[in-house]
Amino acid sequence: MKKNNKIINTILAGVTTLTLCTPATATETDPIKVGVMLPFSGVYGGLGEATRNGLKMALKEHAADLEGRTIEFIEMDTEARPDRAPEIASSLLNKSHADFIVGPVHSGVAMGMIKVLKDKDSIMIIPNAGANAATGPLCAPNIFRTSFSAWQPSYPMGKVALDAGYKKVVTMSWNYGFGKESLEAFEESFTAGGGDVVKKILVPFPKTEFQAYLSEIASIKPDAVFVFFAGGGAVKFVKDYDALGLKGKIPLLGSGFLTEGTLEAQGQAAEGILTTLHYADSLNNPTNNSFRQRYAENFGKPSDLYAVQGYDTGLMIANAVKSLQGDISDRKALISALENTTINSPRGDFTFSKAHNPIQNIYLREVVYGENEVIQLAAPALEDPARGCKM
């Protein structure tokens, strides 16, 4: 037994030495290392999985564009835990020497990752987390985002509300970063056009006892209600809004997440809700139709917003590698290639702002027969103001 251990130790030592001796600099024949930092378990597990599927699908379909280079994925489960983010990010940066780090879903995790990755060698691409700061005060040459800033989906709704003739609106969300940023963006365009936010309700996160608040809204009788809620909270809110009789009497507006991935659970209660977002499953263009079909064939289930965002992240990497003929060793050239790429996305083509956030269409959608139906373009090629970004 002892002897065996000794042999194993010797072998291990040998292997370690060999590994250490290999030069750290990647050559053009090495695989491109893509670190994937997504939640694969817990509440956001489904979102992480869809993002990963989209990412892999794009890179597989565009394998020919990679100029002979292959992709090595290094997957890390963030469990959507902000406290674990710095540790995982630094392992991908310093141990794995990842060329790209794709992640995360959760804004809190994004903050932890940025702390470690800002101005470092790996390129960080955020496929979901929408905290304004990531492409605002914390922006950096090596940080990109393929999803949205919290500001983007909510800002156009102010104008939609004004156009509908609403003057007095109550806003409501959970009392946390993304929710507050969503309400502020709505308020910005709504008040600029002469609208009045008569009450702003911030519910402690993750509380879902909405009855007391809804009773109060009913007594205020605003022209409309604008909210940000997502996931389980969105289901509960929409059901309560209906059950307490507000539906059909006070129009409900929301940032698109109110009706993303929740429609089946919300059922009849969601009909008629208006939301704004940079995508809709039902978006009728050839790229989206074909994407949805291919995704369903590949993974045996329908695609969603998160799959699209993962897919676009994959396209972004493939585009950049192609334009550099496979040589991504010069980081300055790589960043410039990423900045100048146009993504042929299912959501419509988009480019990147100076702060590395998508300049993209925002659509107005209405829930009709359990689907988010696009009724008009709420804001074409909308660019986040990137307040606080000095780049």
Added chain:
Amino acid sequence: MTTTLFIVQLINGLQYGLLLFLIASGLTLVFGVMGILNLAHGSMFMIGAYLAWYFVEHTGSFGVSAVVSAIIALLLGILIERTLIRHLYRRNHLDQVLLTIGMIFVFNALQSILWGNDPLGVAVPELLSSSIPLTDILEYPVYRIFVAIFCVFIAIVMYYTINKTRLGMLIRAGESNREMVECLGIDISRLYTVVFAIGVMLAAVAGVIAAPMTSIVPGMGEHILIACFVVVVIGGMGSIKGAFIGALLVGLVDTFASVLVPQLSSMMIYILMAFILLLKPQGLFSS
């Protein structure tokens, strides 16, 4: 606040409180009789809600789903008590906490494997789907009134069982002196199985009847567990009557705080708890 709004909020608070009672009653019953601190109690609430969804999807009937889910919960309770909890009676609370926290992780993983992570919803049963108008805008769903009445009914049944029946007598005896009950030739281990299974069933039934009013999501058990512990601590660990009063207090305070002092609303129930513990360190009705 107008009188109408005050009355509406009063109803909201009472209804929330009554649902909290239903969940907390099982927790306090198990602690009072068996001295077991079951942190996985919230998981039973979650399982109840998921079972309700599952059987509504497969049978189409909420009533059938409720009965089947309750029976499954009862059997699950017996299984857990016989295989796991049993070994903890002579151990300290820390060991109980360790095991029952472990159970939370297991149940969460099972939920994720069996039912996925997307939020689910159950429609309100047809029979109870109408609403009663309260103001020109506000309506009160009949289902929520039904839930409130159901919770009061359970409270009365529990009160009657504990004070007037042989089982209740045994439960009370077991609470005050376990050894003496054993000496009298009562099979205390069977009594414990029954009590634990009833506790699990109460939490699961609460999950079932809450299902049409809420969203069924991973982690829903943990959120409700914290509120339940506040209820049980306020009422006095182990006291059913305390749980009833505590739940109504928590429901009302939480509802009115949400509207009157929104900035403080997330802590108001804890402030209430601290205040009551200052006056009565054992809770309102400690046994």
